[in-house]
Structures are given as C-alpha cells and as structure tokens.
Amino acid sequence: MPLCSACSSIPFSSLPPFPSWLPYAHIPSAIEKDLVPFLQNPHPEPINLQRPLGLPHHQSPDLLRQSAQTCGLCSLILAGYNRVLEARERHVADEVGRFYDEAGGPDGRFWVCARREGQQGFLVLNWSEKRRDSGSHEVYVVAGAGFAVDDVRWPPKSAEDQSTQTPRPQQHCNASSRG
Numbered sequence: 661m662p663l664c665s666a667c668s669s670i671p672f673s674s675l676p677p678f679p680s681w682l683p684y685a686h687i688p689s690a691i692e693k694d695l696v697p698f699l700q701n702p703h704p705e706p707i708n709l710q711r712p713l714g715l716p717h718h719q720s721p722d723l724l725r726q727s728a729q730t731c732g733l734c735s736l737i738l739a740g741y742n743r744v745l746e747a748r749e750r751h752v753a754d755e756v757g758r759f760y761d762e763a764g765g766p767d768g769r770f771w772v773c774a775r776r777e778g779q780q781g782f783l784v785l786n787w788s789e790k791r792r793d794s795g796s797h798e799v800y801v802v803a804g805a806g807f808a809v810d811d812v813r814w815p816p817k818s819a820e821d822q823s824t825q826t827p828r829p830q831q832h833c834n835a836s837s838r839g
Contacts, residue, residue: 664731666717672807675774675782676714682799713785713799714773721768737770737784740803763798764789770802781806 718724718734721741728734748765751757766786775781782805788798 661730661732661735663733664727666727667731667733670715670717670772670782672782675772676712677774678776678783679713679773679785679799713771713787714783715771717770717772717784719769724768724770736805737803740784741766741768741770741786744800744802762790766800766802775804775806779806780808 717737718727724734724738724741728738744766752761765788767789769786771785772782773785775783783801784803786800786802788800
C-alpha cells in the first residue's frame with residue numbers, strides 16, 4: 661500500500677522531539693490502560709493550542725479516515741486513534757470516569773514527533789478537546805510505532821549462513837496508543 665502525501669513527507673530520521681513540556685502521563689481509569697494522556701506543566705498564562713506537538717499530519721479525523729483507505733501508515737494511525745476513542749467511551753460510561761473527565765477526548769488534529777527518550781520510531785499526538793480545571797489541556801498519544809532492524813542477513817544465502825542464524829520470528833504490525 662503506498663503512502664499518502666502527508667506520510668511520505670514525514671522525515672523519520674529527523675523528527676521533532678517529544679514535547680519536553682509534557683512532564684508526565686497519567687491513567688485516568690483503572691480499567692482503561694490504553695487511555696494514557698499526558699499533562700502539561702502548570703502555566704500561569706492560557707495555553708496556546710496552536711502550539712505544535714510535532715509535525716502537522718492530517719488535521720481532522722475525516723481526512724485521516726479518507727487517507728487510511730489507501731495509505732498503510734494512515735491506517736495504522738487510524739487504528740490507534742479508534743482504540744483511544746473506544747477506551748474513552750468505556751471510561752466515560754462509568755459514573756466515576758465521567759466525574760473525572762475534565763479534558764474530554766482527543767481533538768482530532770494529528771501531530772507526529774519522535775518517541776520519548778530517543779527511542780527509535782514515532783508517536784502521533786492530539787490535544788484534548790477542552791481545558792482541565794487546572795487550566796491546562798491534556799495531550800493524547802493516539803498511535804505510535806517503533807523501528808527495529810535485524811543486523812543479520814535474511815534469508816541465509818548459503819548452508820554456512822543457515823547454521824549460524826536463528827529462525828526469524830513472524831513479522832506483524834500492531835497499532836498502539838502508547839509510545
């Protein structure tokens with residue numbers, strides 16, 4: 661599956677770093693482990709929601725859904741986004757979850773950045789829909805991917821290579837809401 665223009669323009673080797681002003685994550689529900697928003701440091705001034713969280717990607721869920729029909733990477737991002745939306749639905753279906761739901765869900769504007777602490781791969785972030793009582797917005801990790809490369813030749817080209825190599829595990833791709 662080819663990549664769309666938004667995905668093919670992502671410079672994976674030089675992504676902007678994970679926002680350093682997002683100090684920690686929290687799990688708002690003991691049930692929903694996939695729902696892990698990040699909180700900002702408290703700021704005395706209003707938060708500028710135009711502040712980039714990384715490189716802009718599709719800026720609406722509808723654009724992402726449309727692109728996911730023909731772009732494999734958008735399909736991966738959409739699967740992660742849908743997973744977060746489903747987790748939020750279960751979270752707010754609970755009375756306690758509704759009570760503590762200050763920030764709302766992801767706003768549907770997608771940003772791509774590097775993973776935290778220099779890990780190989782990327783994360784896709786969204787601002788929250790509304791401001792928390794503390795005056796800050798949450799940031800959702802809606803999708804992520806890690807990069808890994810074998811440092812051996814595969815498939816083996818000779819009988820000698822076969823005797824020194826271990827079998828390769830089955831490859832698969834899994835959308836994740838965590839980085």
